[in-house]
Amino acid sequence: MRKHLGLGALAVTSAMLLVGCSSGGGGGTSAPEASEGGGTGGSGAEIVVWTDAEREQAIADAAVAFEEETGATVTLVAKNFEDLRNDFLAQVPTGEGPDITVGAHDWLGALVTAGVVNTVDLGEKAANFEQVAIDAMTYEGQLYALPYSLEAMALIQNTALVGEEAPATWDEMIQKGLAAGTERPVVLNTGSEVGDAYTMYGLQTSFGAPVFVQDESGSYTSELGMGGPEGEAFAQWLHGNGTAGTGYIPTTVNYDINIELFTSGQTPYTIQGPWAINAFADAGVDVAVNPIPSAGGETAAPFVGVQGFYLSSQSENALLATDFLVNYLATEDAQRALYEADPRIPAYSTLAEEVAEDPIIAGFLASAQNGVPMPSIPEMGSVWEFWNSAQSQILNGADPVSTWNKMVTDVEAEVGA
Amino acid sequence: MTVQEDARSRSATRGDGPPERESHARGWRGLGWGFLVKLLLMALVNAIGLSVILGAVRSESWFILGAAIVLLVATDVIYFTKRALPLKYMAPGLIFLLVFQIFSLVYTGYVAFTNYGSGHSGSQAQAVQAALIQAEQRVPDSPSYPLSVVSRGDELGFAIADSDGDVRVGTELEPLSVQPDAEVGGAGAPTEVPGWTVIPRAEVLTDTELQQRVTALRVPVSDDPEEGSIRTRDGTSGAVYLSSLDWDPDTETLTETATGKVYSASDRGSFVAEDGSSLPAGWSVPVGFENFVRAFTDTNYAAPLLQVTVWTFAFAILTTLSSFGLGLLLAIIYNDSRVRGRKLIRTLFILPYAFPVFMSALLWRGMLNPEFGIVNDLLFFGADLNWFQDPTLARFAVLWVNLWLSFPYWFLVCTGALQALPADTLEAAEIDGAGRFRRFRSIMLPLLLVSTAPLAIASFAFSFNNFTLIYLLTGGGPNFAGSTSQLGATDLLINAVYQISGVSGGSSDYGLASALSIIIFIVIGAISAVAFRQTRKLEEMQ
Numbered sequence: 001m002r003k004h005l006g007l008g009a010l011a012v013t014s015a016m017l018l019v020g021c022s023s024g025g026g027g028g029t030s031a032p033e034a035s036e037g038g039g040t041g042g043s044g045a046e047i048v049v050w051t052d053a054e055r056e057q058a059i060a061d062a063a064v065a066f067e068e069e070t071g072a073t074v075t076l077v078a079k080n081f082e083d084l085r086n087d088f089l090a091q092v093p094t095g096e097g098p099d100i101t102v103g104a105h106d107w108l109g110a111l112v113t114a115g116v117v118n119t120v121d122l123g124e125k126a127a128n129f130e131q132v133a134i135d136a137m138t139y140e141g142q143l144y145a146l147p148y149s150l151e152a153m154a155l156i157q158n159t160a161l162v163g164e165e166a167p168a169t170w171d172e173m174i175q176k177g178l179a180a181g182t183e184r185p186v187v188l189n190t191g192s193e194v195g196d197a198y199t200m201y202g203l204q205t206s207f208g209a210p211v212f213v214q215d216e217s218g219s220y221t222s223e224l225g226m227g228g229p230e231g232e233a234f235a236q237w238l239h240g241n242g243t244a245g246t247g248y249i250p251t252t253v254n255y256d257i258n259i260e261l262f263t264s265g266q267t268p269y270t271i272q273g274p275w276a277i278n279a280f281a282d283a284g285v286d287v288a289v290n291p292i293p294s295a296g297g298e299t300a301a302p303f304v305g306v307q308g309f310y311l312s313s314q315s316e317n318a319l320l321a322t323d324f325l326v327n328y329l330a331t332e333d334a335q336r337a338l339y340e341a342d343p344r345i346p347a348y349s350t351l352a353e354e355v356a357e358d359p360i361i362a363g364f365l366a367s368a369q370n371g372v373p374m375p376s377i378p379e380m381g382s383v384w385e386f387w388n389s390a391q392s393q394i395l396n397g398a399d400p401v402s403t404w405n406k407m408v409t410d411v412e413a414e415v416g417a
Numbered sequence: 418m419t420v421q422e423d424a425r426s427r428s429a430t431r432g433d434g435p436p437e438r439e440s441h442a443r444g445w446r447g448l449g450w451g452f453l454v455k456l457l458l459m460a461l462v463n464a465i466g467l468s469v470i471l472g473a474v475r476s477e478s479w480f481i482l483g484a485a486i487v488l489l490v491a492t493d494v495i496y497f498t499k500r501a502l503p504l505k506y507m508a509p510g511l512i513f514l515l516v517f518q519i520f521s522l523v524y525t526g527y528v529a530f531t532n533y534g535s536g537h538s539g540s541q542a543q544a545v546q547a548a549l550i551q552a553e554q555r556v557p558d559s560p561s562y563p564l565s566v567v568s569r570g571d572e573l574g575f576a577i578a579d580s581d582g583d584v585r586v587g588t589e590l591e592p593l594s595v596q597p598d599a600e601v602g603g604a605g606a607p608t609e610v611p612g613w614t615v616i617p618r619a620e621v622l623t624d625t626e627l628q629q630r631v632t633a634l635r636v637p638v639s640d641d642p643e644e645g646s647i648r649t650r651d652g653t654s655g656a657v658y659l660s661s662l663d664w665d666p667d668t669e670t671l672t673e674t675a676t677g678k679v680y681s682a683s684d685r686g687s688f689v690a691e692d693g694s695s696l697p698a699g700w701s702v703p704v705g706f707e708n709f710v711r712a713f714t715d716t717n718y719a720a721p722l723l724q725v726t727v728w729t730f731a732f733a734i735l736t737t738l739s740s741f742g743l744g745l746l747l748a749i750i751y752n753d754s755r756v757r758g759r760k761l762i763r764t765l766f767i768l769p770y771a772f773p774v775f776m777s778a779l780l781w782r783g784m785l786n787p788e789f790g791i792v793n794d795l796l797f798f799g800a801d802l803n804w805f806q807d808p809t810l811a812r813f814a815v816l817w818v819n820l821w822l823s824f825p826y827w828f829l830v831c832t833g834a835l836q837a838l839p840a841d842t843l844e845a846a847e848i849d850g851a852g853r854f855r856r857f858r859s860i861m862l863p864l865l866l867v868s869t870a871p872l873a874i875a876s877f878a879f880s881f882n883n884f885t886l887i888y889l890l891t892g893g894g895p896n897f898a899g900s901t902s903q904l905g906a907t908d909l910l911i912n913a914v915y916q917i918s919g920v921s922g923g924s925s926d927y928g929l930a931s932a933l934s935i936i937i938f939i940v941i942g943a944i945s946a947v948a949f950r951q952t953r954k955l956e957e958m959q
Binding site for chain 1: 476535536538539540543544546547548550551553554555560561618619621622623624625628629631632649650651652653654656697698717782783786787788789803805806892894895896903916919
């Protein structure tokens with residue numbers, strides 16, 4: 001019922017607004033066509049792929065061979081990456097969605113709950129991809145997307161100040177940072193007062209306190225892993241580095257301030273993602289990228305974000321779309337084209353090794369290999385606000401154990417509700 | 418009705434006078450351009466209307482179809498008959514009102530009575546399909562077999578080449594069996610199967626209808642359903658899959674094959690088992706007043722929501738008063754002819770108003786940063802004032818920034834209103850010996866309020882819903898200490914709606930969000946109605 005209303009509203013408004021250029025589509029079926037290669041024969045079956053602008057050309061290239069061999073047409077629709085998730089959720093149930101969309105793995109829970117994604121069977125080809133990427137795209141034991149890139153935060157150091165050697169532990173890093181004689185030994189994002197649990201996660205996991213517990217297949221359960229002595233130890237460590245302790249982690253730093261402090265040489269160490277590398281390069285700072293040091297004794301496992309291609313559950317051309325995904329996009333050539341179009345760490349293992357000749361990518365890859373996929377279960381959406389806020393309060397001197405435990409019970413109540 | 422009668426009586430009176438001039442749009446005098454232009458415009462309108470109607474038919478949106486037909490017929494009747502003259506002027510406005518205002522209101526109202534949101538977004542059929550998709554898994558040790566789609570008359574089947582080099586053929590009803598005389602091609606897939614026609618890959622992939630049949634086809638491996646069935650995902654290879662759920666459309670139940678656990682369709686729009694567990698995908702159903710009841714009774718939110726409501730009113734009132742006051746004060750000062758360079762100064766005052774709020778809010782957020790911001794350094798001698806962690810300071814910061822953002826508006830409005838004040842009245846008061854303050858209180862302010870009070874009410878309503886400022890400046894924080902909600906000291910009601918309904922996070926509840934926004938709408942509507950009634954008294958004073 002609602003579907004009809006929503007669709008109709010779209011039809012009416014778009015027709016009203018697009019006076020004169022309506023071609024009788026109504027309901028937004030007429031999408032800009034970026035690629036229409038030469039289909040040979042066939043009755044012209046078509047698959048629609050939603051992509052963002054960076055990947056458009058690479059997918060178009062992969063589509064040429066596919067179109068030639070099958071006679072089908074691949075229509076690319078470029079959208080903002082941020083819009084893809086909600087548009088896909090809203091439009092697939094109305095039948096107006098695409099057959100394939102580019103997406104991030106942490107949307108998966110929402111997509112599965114809404115019933116808008118189909119499973120993808122890579123079969124033996126799954127072994128060609130980094131395990132963490134496959135795990136990230138797996139939900140309750142089923143693979144839902146073809147991964148193609150991954151990203152994770154890593155320790156970035158100014159080689160002019162502290163050399164290239166990676167500190168193994170937080171304490172070692174602080175010592176080296178202090179020895180470098182800069183204003184601060186390290187700078188971490190704290191979202192200026194909001195808190196930034198995403199940046200802190202590597203340090204948190206080094207205390208053995210994951211946000212959600214993973215089952216044996218690698219899927220996240222809705223059971224919280226942050227409670228107990230491990231979580232409390234992390235909270236106390238935060239407290240000790242906040243305003244009440246050493247003050248190494250002030251709550252005032254956001255992304256821009258972080259970049260500014262690092263590039264101006266006021267700190268030798270920071271934890272950042274690959275997206276910040278260009279800012280450092282532009283400022284002419286030579287950096288080395290290493291895995292995040294352990295603060296609590298265990299391996300620091302940052303969140304890994306994986307991007308890939310989702311298949312719509314309402315696709316009318318499911319065979320064709322799967323064929324395109326599995327037999328044309330899951331190849332080394334297509335994955336290389338995607339990497340060249342937008343250099344992120346490839347999820348395709350041999351390609352990842354190849355591009356890891358670049359030490360910066362190798363550093364991020366090493367960090368990602370230590371990492372765990374960011375939970376994609378819908379419950380994750382309820383965690384951030386409490387989690388960020390508790391960390392920020394503790395850094396500002398609130399009692400660590402009680403604040404942390406209250407956060408854990410709040411999240412448990414929210415997740416259980 | 419009265420409008421029509423009015424029009425008729427007017428044309429009747431006109432009939433007595435000089436002969437009525439025919440409208441340009443009907444006239445054929447001269448070249449008849451008027452009529453031709455009208456015809457062209459109406460042809461365009463009809464073309465658009467028809468395209469909407471066709472689109473509605475194609476997507477089976479019956480509600481829109483009906484609405485579009487009614488609107489189109491009404492438009493044609495209005496513009497091609499003589500009778501409805503006033504409607505000719507009003508029709509475009511009315512249609513836009515219907516489409517953009519009434520529709521969105523009615524739609525929000527409709528959503529408020531459903532559980533539309535995460536996990537309840539599609540139809541029941543889609544939920545079933547999703548459940549079956551999610552339950553069907555490849556048998557762990559099953560290899561991929563090269564596969565061809567084969568047909569015998571209308572019947573579809575799969576032919577696979579197994580690891581021994583044998584070709585096996587089967588259909589939905591006949592389990593796989595070995596076909597001794599079949600041939601296998603270069604790619605490993607069967608190319609000739611006696612008694613069957615092998616459908617070429619290109620045909621399978623490009624015929625949408627055939628594709629859907631192939632996608633849905635499952636060929637059992639043997640008579641034992643527990644061994645699973647062959648399924649193809651891409652038309653060229655197959656593997657053994659096993660589904661853990663069975664759908665029974667008659668009873669509307671999904672049954673777990675391994676355990677016999679039955680999930681039945683609940684009236685809440687989910688498949689629920691007797692032990693309370695449910696499947697992830699559901700569908701949206703009407704839930705009556707539940708969303709409204711939850712907004713008032715959910716114990717997690719009752720107390721913080723009260724605080725949020727108080728702060729929302731405080732913010733809206735204080736920010737309107739403070740910016741009005743400052744704007745008026747500056748307007749009076751810079752309205753004095755003795756001030757030099759008034760024009761330049763006035764222009765400079767408008768600047769904060771000219772900046773987009775997105776920019777200024779982020780700018781202020783940076784300036785209020787306790788460690789790196791300029792405010793603490795310059796104004797408070799480097800004191801460690803944590804503007805976003807302390808509730809009082811955060812609220813003050815919000816009021817301060819909004820004062821900075823909105824006083825230029827009041828400066829502008831008051832300057833205009835001051836210049837429109839009747840000079841003789843003020844002069845008369847001065848001659849009568851009224852002092853400066855007396856003149857301001859008894860003459861200027863009441864006269865000013867006549868024109869500015871309605872704007873103040875509008876400003877109040879806007880501040881009440883000033884989502885952007887709060888979202889960008891404080892994000893609603895700092896969170897209430899000791900509460901289990903995600904609400905904070907500077908959250909306005911509309912920001913609270915955003916938080917509570919989860920539209921911000923991963924799981925959203927559009928039903929609850931719609932219900933809450935309707936409540937807010939009613940509150941603001943009531944306050945504005947009362948306030949406007951009050952301002953009418955001001956006009957009567959004159």
